[in-house]
Amino acid sequence: MAAYKARLQEFDTVLSQGVIDIKKVRKLCFSGAPDEAGRRALCWKLLLHYLPLDTSQWNDTLNKKRAQYRHFVEEMVVEPARLSKNGSGNNHVDDHPLNPNPDSPWGSYFKDNEVLAQIDKDVRRLCPDIMFFQRGTEFPCKLIVDDPEVERLHRRVTHSSLSASSVTRKGLGITKMESSNRRSTTTEDYHPLPPGSEAHWEVVERILFIYAKLNPGQSYVQGMNEIIGPIYFTFASDSNVSHRENAEADCFWCFISLMGEIRDFFIRTLDESESGIGAMMERLMSNLKQHDYQLWNRLRVQELRPQFFSFRWLTLLLSQEFDLPDVIRVWDSLFADANRFTYLIQVCTAMMVMQRDVMMQNDFACNMKILQNYPPVDVQVLLSKATELVENPGENCCDTTNTEESS
Template identity: 55%
Template structure:
């Protein structure tokens, strides 16, 4: 039996290698392979995700040029966006309040005013990344490749030192101005916040920098709580790449893949787009329509109990199920989502499958029991969920 499993795995890995290591990669063939799950062995998943998230082209001849340009660009973002106000004044050893910028300067174009405003956003980022995936130790560990420009700045450019840390009490997703400000308080908590490392950088500090730079470059959207749950699995995959040449640039590569992914799911993070065609309300409506179509009995039970999808599926859909499953399962789910031809339509089928797999509990449970059930989805073999989702997807094509 073990030999048979190993034989199947080797054949699957060979199929991926045949698809990837060609001059021109067949997009359709690669997506078909990835949809059914990318093997954990080797560098297959990090490479496939970079292709599926449109970071590197499907023509291998263009990789070197693309990667060089992108990584240099990210380095310039660090140099230009993580700045110390008044540094030139400090170097001169004095401040002339009549001509120099200073902390009390009320000019909106003042570097200090920008610095203080940035710190308001940074405070939330800092809180979120310090508690990312507390069930594994990875994000607390030191990065193999810390940013030298930051580490050797005598601590002046280390973002976590810019904010006063306070106790975090928050929901899984919370947006300013959102009608429902507390969706579901997360039960995944660390005993205490992750601590900074002396002489190096922890992985959570790298993520803090990625999210801060993203917020600075996307001022119209900024940082929204929950984005840390999106960037985390991508960075984890890239930072654990067995290939040192790729692993060394995990931060820059993660930034651009995360940016590309956010450009596709941004509607879920912007309140003004809630009612848009691909907004979160439209997605929740599609989910309930599929539940109704697939199992009217379950839909009616939820409807009678007035158990609105906002109570549980808001988080599922917005965070791509990153809080509902262990990290390895999340990565397997994302293999299918990233390779979905219809770009995340399959997410609706997965969420519907999750609800239908809880059919017996939902039909026998009262409102409080069912809310708790769906907000804390029970431990389940992710392959069972995905198999059911594929079944639902095939059924939807028939009508």
């Protein structure tokens, strides 16, 4: 207990400086950020480049960014909702729902609904291992819940017509990114709350919809809901009431920042580029070969390709491999690493190395099951193993002579 209090004091000392020493923040968060008093939420806002290092600029930054997000809500959610409720608001003959012009307000409205339908399906199943996202937020968006003329986003799509397996992600031979993970065992979708209130999943839906509107080239891609979930949960659980009240806006900007770093993973045309997911999978297998040649060769002989399992690991930053509290702990280290994706490669390598004894004996099917449904593990032990790999970059723990090992 004394050691933990001393650690909290270390965080407080670093976070109370007039100008934050980001290297010290990274060093502290790499070993895990504490939830108490909103320390983790604050650290993530710094590590995701939302807050400037000069603390005297924090209030101005927050006020500006939160006001800008409110404007996005008004422009992209509230105004179109009023259009659908009341019509175009004028008598021009070309402003009606059957207008074939794709540039008309109605054309845009219906096109948006195609994206919204996928977002709605995904957020209704977000983090089923906890009850948080189906509960009501204490701070529903007043622009929406207080205005009877504004239609809530989920009412714009007919959820009952959506198929749970309707979307595939083409490229690299990968189908559903959410397939075969133990966290998606729920069969019931979250339901909307009564008028005047909003569930947390509805808030996440709004953030993702606005992101898609602002990024029409990329729009929304299945799996982004898994990226935003841990960030929103962390901010909406902040002990500071003011920060909880603005969790939606703050989460939006941090999500924007994080997606700026990993957006190439979600763009199919960049799969084989240096910044794409294909290159990341090559780096992962090269790293495994360096640290455990025999295991790498076992997977090679079995033709157990990284596309079969690591596509989801890398694209979604391991958010579907562990329960939410463990994901958040892993993300402390990922966000704290100055070369963030280098450490992600090490964590994924450690996941395979920690299962080497059984995988060296298993056949293809059993190994595939392990990698697609990773067994429960103490993430602190996993991260320690990943750090050990970092500290021993040239160490090859196994004999490399038997290169023609049979399956």
